[in-house]
Amino acid sequence: MARRRKVRFSGRFYLTMLVLLGIVVALVLIIPSGGGGTLKNATMEAKLMPETVIIRNESTVAVDKFDMVDHLVDEGASVNAEVPVATVYKWGYSSELAQSLVTIQQKIYDKQLSILDGIESTELTSVNGQIAELKSKIASNVSEGGADDLLELERSMKELLNQRTIYLKNSVQADVELNSLYSEESAKLAQIAEYTSTVNAKMTGLVSFYFDGYELVLNGEKLDVVSADVIKKIINGESGINAATSESLLFRLVDPNKWYAAFITSPSEGASLMGGQTYTVTFDGMKDIMYTATALEPVVCDGGIVNMLEFTENIGELLSIRVIKATVTAQLAGLEMNAAAVKSKNGESYITTSTGDVPVTVIAVNGDKALITGTGLVEGMRYKK
Helix, strand or coil, X not given: CCCCCCCCCCHHHHHHHHHHHHHHHHHHHXXXXXXXXXXXXXXXXXXXXXXXXXXXXXXXEECCCEEEEEECCCCCCEECCCCEEEEEEECCCCHHHHHHHXXXXXXXXXXXXXXXXXXCCHHHHHHHHHHHHHXXXXXXHHHHCCCCCXXXXXXXXXXXXXXXXXXXXXXXXXXXXXXXXXXXXXXXXXXXXXXXXXXXXXXXXEEECCCCCCCCCCCHHHHHHCCHHHHHHHHCCCCCCCCCXXXXXXXXXXXXXXXXXXXXXXXXXXXXXXXXXXXXXXXXXXXXXXXXXXXXCCEEECCEEEEEEXXXXXXXHHHHXXXXXXXXXXXXXXXXXXXXXXXXXXXXXXXXXXXXXXXEEEEEEECCEEEEECCCCCCCCEEEC
C-alpha cells in the first residue's frame, strides 16, 4: 500500500495567493460590471428647452346669447370685485333703436339752447370746447391710426356728454315742449334697458376678452386632470371646446400672481423636473424677463411625464398666450451615473442594482452622465447596465 505524501504550503505561497485575491477584488471594484458603475454624489446644471402650455388661475364669465357687447375696460385691465366690465346688448337690440335715442337727445339739446338764447354760460362753453377737441382727437385716431386708446377716448366723451346733459337739465327752465321731449327720452331709455345689462367683475383680477377653448379644461383648480394627451394636442395646435358656446362667453378674470407652465418629457429623451426644486425660467420673445418657479412632482401618464412649474410672479404678457417655448435651468444635487445605464419601462425610469430594479427620476443630463434621485439610493451603491 502506497504511502500518502503530505503536501506542505510555504509562507510564500500564502502571500502570493493573498496578492492575487487583492488584485481580483480591486478589479471587481474598479472595472464596471457589464457597463455599470458606482453612484456618487454630484451637482449638475439642469437645462430644459420645452414647448410649454400656460395654465392660469381664472374664471370665465358667460351670459345668455347676446347681439353686441360694449367693453367698459381694456384688455389686461386690473379690476376689483363689482367693477363694471362690459355692457351686453341682447338679441333684438338694433342700431335703429340707439339712433332714435340719439335723435331725441339732439332735439332736447337744440331746445335747451334755444331757451338759453342770449344767456352766456362759462361752464357750458368750457364743456362744449372739450367735446369738440375730443371729437377731433377721436376722428384723427380713427383715420390716421393714432396711438391713443380709443376705448378710453370714448369713455371720456360719454362723461363729458353726461356732464353737459346734467348741467343743462339743472340750468334750463323747461317748457311744455321740452318736458315732452324729456318724457320721450325716458321712454326710449326704458325700452333700451330691456335689451341691455351691465356685467360686473365677481372678484379682483385681470380682464381678458380672449378665449382659445381650453379655459374650462386647463385651470389652476384642475391640475390633477391635466394629462399628457391634452398638452400634446394643444402644442400641436388642436382647437379647444368650452362647455359654454362661443356666443355666450364674455370675458375671463385671471389671478395675475399664480399660474403654471406644463410640458411633457419622456424617459428616453432625458431629464424631468425635480419636485420642490426652484428653477429659473425665461420664455421666447421675453428674454429680458426672468421668472422663478417651483416644480411640482412630475406625474407619469400613458403619453409621457407631465412636468408642472408653479409661478407666483405677475403673469404679464402671458395673460392670453397658451403655448410658448421656455428655457428652464437650475443647479441640482443628486447621484451621478452613466446615462446609458438608466432604463425605462411603462413610462418610468429605473436602474438595476444588486437588490433589483429601483425607480429613479432623471433630473439632469450632461453628455454621457445623468443626475438621478431615487428612494433608497446612496453614494457608493453599484448599478448594472
